Amino acid sequence: MKLETLHHSLAHILAYAIQELYPETKFGIGPAIENGFYYDFDLKRSLAPEDLPKIEEKMREIIKRNFPFKKKKLHRSDLCRLFKGQPYKLELINELKEEKLSIYESGDFVDLCAGPHIKSTKEIPVDSFKLTKIAGAYWRGSERNPMLTRVYGVAFETEKELKNHLLLQEEAEKRDHRVLGKILDLFSFDEEVGTGLPLWHPKGVILRKIIVDFLDKELTAQGYRQILTPHIGKLDLWKTSGHWDLYRENMYSPIKIDEEEYMLKPMNCPFHVKIYKSKIRSYRELPLYFAEMGTVYRYEKSGVLHGLTRVRGFTQDDAHIFCEPSQLSKEITKLLKTSFKILKTFGFKDYDIYLSTRPEKYAGTLKGWGKATNSLKYVLKTLKLKYQSDIGGGVFYGPKIDIKIKDSLGRPWQCTTIQIDFNLPERFNLNYIDKRGKKKKPLMIHRALLGSLERFIGVLLEHYAGLLPLWLAPVQVWIIPVGKRHIKYANYVNSQLTTYNLRTEVKDENETVSKKVREGEMQKIPYILVVGDKEIKTKSVRVRSKNKDLGEMKLDEFIKRGIIEVEKRKA
RNA sequence: GCCGACGUAGCUCAGUGGUAGAGCAAUGGUUUUGUAAACCAUUGGUCGGGUGUUCAAAUCACCCCGUCGGCUCCA
Numbered sequence: 001m002k003l004e005t006l007h008h009s010l011a012h013i014l015a016y017a018i019q020e021l022y023p024e025t026k027f028g029i030g031p032a033i034e035n036g037f038y039y040d041f042d043l044k045r046s047l048a049p050e051d052l053p054k055i056e057e058k059m060r061e062i063i064k065r066n067f068p069f070k071k072k073k074l075h076r077s078d079l080c081r082l083f084k085g086q087p088y089k090l091e092l093i094n095e096l097k098e099e100k101l102s103i104y105e106s107g108d109f110v111d112l113c114a115g116p117h118i119k120s121t122k123e124i125p126v127d128s129f130k131l132t133k134i135a136g137a138y139w140r141g142s143e144r145n146p147m148l149t150r151v152y153g154v155a156f157e158t159e160k161e162l163k164n165h166l167l168l169q170e171e172a173e174k175r176d177h178r179v180l181g182k183i184l185d186l187f188s189f190d191e192e193v194g195t196g197l198p199l200w201h202p203k204g205v206i207l208r209k210i211i212v213d214f215l216d217k218e219l220t221a222q223g224y225r226q227i228l229t230p231h232i233g234k235l236d237l238w239k240t241s242g243h244w245d246l247y248r249e250n251m252y253s254p255i256k257i258d259e260e261e262y263m264l265k266p267m268n269c270p271f272h273v274k275i276y277k278s279k280i281r282s283y284r285e286l287p288l289y290f291a292e293m294g295t296v297y298r299y300e301k302s303g304v305l306h307g308l309t310r311v312r313g314f315t316q317d318d319a320h321i322f323c324e325p326s327q328l329s330k331e332i333t334k335l336l337k338t339s340f341k342i343l344k345t346f347g348f349k350d351y352d353i354y355l356s357t358r359p360e361k362y363a364g365t366l367k368g369w370g371k372a373t374n375s376l377k378y379v380l381k382t383l384k385l386k387y388q389s390d391i392g393g394g395v396f397y398g399p400k401i402d403i404k405i406k407d408s409l410g411r412p413w414q415c416t417t418i419q420i421d422f423n424l425p426e427r428f429n430l431n432y433i434d435k436r437g438k439k440k441k442p443l444m445i446h447r448a449l450l451g452s453l454e455r456f457i458g459v460l461l462e463h464y465a466g467l468l469p470l471w472l473a474p475v476q477v478w479i480i481p482v483g484k485r486h487i488k489y490a491n492y493v494n495s496q497l498t499t500y501n502l503r504t505e506v507k508d509e510n511e512t513v514s515k516k517v518r519e520g521e522m523q524k525i526p527y528i529l530v531v532g533d534k535e536i537k538t539k540s541v542r543v544r545s546k547n548k549d550l551g552e553m554k555l556d557e558f559i560k561r562g563i564i565e566v567e568k569r570k571a
Numbered sequence: 572g573c574c575g576a577c578g579u580a581g582c583u584c585a586g587u588g589g590u591a592g593a594g595c596a597a598u599g600g601u602u603u604u605g606u607a608a609a610c611c612a613u614u615g616g617u618c619g620g621g622u623g624u625u626c627a628a629a630u631c632a633c634c635c636c637g638u639c640g641g642c643u644c645c646a
Contacts, residue, residue, distance in 0.1 A: 135641030136574025518607035
C-alpha cells in the first residue's frame with residue numbers, strides 16, 4: 001500500500017466522522033499531502049482544538065466497523081442527484097467535462113473522488129494517525145470564495161513512526177528563529193514600534209555586518225558598484241513604474257507635504273533607474289551592475305507577518321543589471337552560479353528552484369515574454385538544474401527564477417530571486433548607444449540573492465539551530481576564569497584573541513564555572529575557554545565546543561585553530 | 572485581510588468571580604568557585620488596551636491591539 005493512498009483514505013474517514021458528528025456539514029475537498037491529509041468543511045459551528053480528540057475517536061470507531069472502499073462510475077445526472085445539498089461537490093461536478101465520474105463509497109460516506117483508495121478499513125493502522133490542527137482555508141484557494149474549516153492530520157504505517165514524527169516536530173519548534181533571536185539576543189519586536197518592524201540588537205547587527213561584508217567582497221570582485229538611494233521618493237515614480245496601480249494596497253500611504261506626495265520606498269528600482277539615466281550610457285558600459293543594501297517598507301497584510309521571514313521593514317541585498325538583450329543568458333547563468341556559491345557558503349545544500357511564468361496581468365509583449373522565458377529555461381537546462389514551474393507566477397513586468405529555502409518546519413521561503421524586466425526600461429525610457437551609434441533599449445534584471453537580510457537571517461538561524469559556524473557567530477569565544485585570581489590571565493587571553501579579530505567576552509561575573517558554561521552553551525557560544533592555575537602555568541586554555549570538552553590547548557594553537565576555522569568557509 | 576487559538580513580572584508558566592503567585596533573570600550581599608543552575612536578601616505587575624455586566628473582574632461579554640497556526644498574498 002502506498003502511504004499516499006492511506007492518507008487519502010483517512011481524509012475520507014475524517015469526512016465520514018464529521019458527517020456523523022455534524023450532519024449539516026457541507027463538504028469541500030480532502031486530498032493527501034506530505035505526511036498526512038486534510039479535509040475542508042463548511043460547518044454550521046466552529047471547531048476548537050478540543051474537538052479533535054473527539055473526531056479522532058469517531059474515526060477509530062468508524063475504522064473498526066470494517067468496511068470496504070467501493071468505486072463506482074456514475075452519470076452526471078445521477079451525481080447531481082446524489083450530491084444534492086452539497087454545493088461544493090456540485091460545483092466540481094459541473095466543471096468536470098466527463099460524462100461519467102467516479103465516486104467512492106465507504107460505509108455511509110460517499111465522495112466524489114478519482115481515487116485510488118485502500119481496499120478496506122482493515123488496512124488502516126488505528127494508532128498511527130493523529131489530527132493535528134484546525135485552520136481556515138478559502139474554497140478552491142480564492143479569497144473571493146467562502147472560508148471553510150480545514151482539519152489537518154498526519155498518518156504513518158506504524159505508531160512508532162507517528163511518535164517519531166511528532167517528536168521531530170517538537171524538536172523543530174525549538175529551532176524557531178523567533179525563539180533563537182531572543183536567546184542569542186539578536187533582535188526583537190515591540191508593539192509600540194509597530195508590527196513587522198524588527199529592532200536589531202548589537203549582536204544582530206554584528207551578524208548583519210558579517211553577511212554584508214562577505215557579500216560586498218564577492219560582488220565587488222564581479223564588477224558590481226554599490227549605490228545608495230533615499231528611503232522616500234515622490235509618488236510619481238511609482239505611478240510611472242506601474243507599481244502604484246498594482247500594489248497600492250501593500251504600500252504605506254503617501255506622506256503629504258506642500259502639495260507633494262512622497263512614498264516610503266517599497267522597492268529600490270526607480271532610484272536605480274534614475275542613476276542609470278543620470279547620463280548617456282554606452283554599450284561599452286553594459287552590463288552595468290548597481291547594487292544596494294536597500295531598506296524598503298511594505299505594508300504587508302497583518303496575517304502574513306512572520307518573525308523575521310515576513311516583515312514590513314527590511315533590507316534587500318538588491319541589485320539591478322542593465323544589459324543588452326544578447327547578454328541575457330550569460331548574466332542569468334552568472335547570477336545563478338553566484339547564488340549557489342553564496343548559499344553553499346552559508347551552509348545551505350537543500351533548496352528548491354522555481355521558474356515563474358507570465359501572469360494574467362502583464363506588461364510588455366507576448367514575444368518579449370516568450371524570449372525572456374525561453375532564455376531562463378535555457379539557462380536552467382544548460383546548468384542541468386531541477387526546477388518546478390510556477391505557471392502564471394511571474395511578476396507583471398517579466399518572468400523570474402526563485403530559490404526557496406525551507407525553515408525548520410518545512411515551510412518554504414523565497415530567498416534568491418532573479419527577475420527579467422522589460423517594463424521599466426520602457427516606462428522610464430532607458431537607452432544606451434550601441435556600436436553603430438544608435439539608441440537602443442537595455443534589458444533590466446532585478447535580483448536579490450539573499451532576498452532580504454531579515455528573511456535570510458531567519459532561515460539561517462533555523463538551518464543551524466542557532467549554532468552558527470564560527471565566522472558568523474556574533475560572539476565566538478567566552479573566556480571563563482576559574483577564580484578571581486585568574487581574571488588577569490583571562491584578560492590576557494582575551495587581548496591575544498582580539499588581536500586576531502576574534503569576537504570574545506571575558507565572563508568574570510561572580511558565578512560558578514558551571515553556571516557560566518551552562519549559560520554559554522545555551523547562548524550557543526562556539527568556543528568556551530576555561531582558564532585557571534594549570535592553564536596559566538602552561539600558557540594554555542581549556543577548550544569546550546558544542547558540548548564537548550576538547551581538553552587543554554596551547555593558546556597559540558587555539559588561536560591558529562580559530563583563524564583556520566574562520567577562513568575555511570571560503571572552501 | 573480571512574478562519575481559529577492565545578495574551579498574567581525581562582523569560583517560562585500557575586492562578587475560572589472574592590487581598591496577583593512560583594522558578595529563572597535583574598539588583599545587593601556572602602562565597603572565589605575547574606565544565607549545563609552556589610547561598611541569603613531585595614526589587615519587579617494598570618493581569619495587552621478599552622467599554623460593559625456585577626456588591627466584587629486576571630477570571631464573564633463586546634470592541635480594538637498584538638502573537639501563534641493555517642488560507643490568500645509576497646513588486
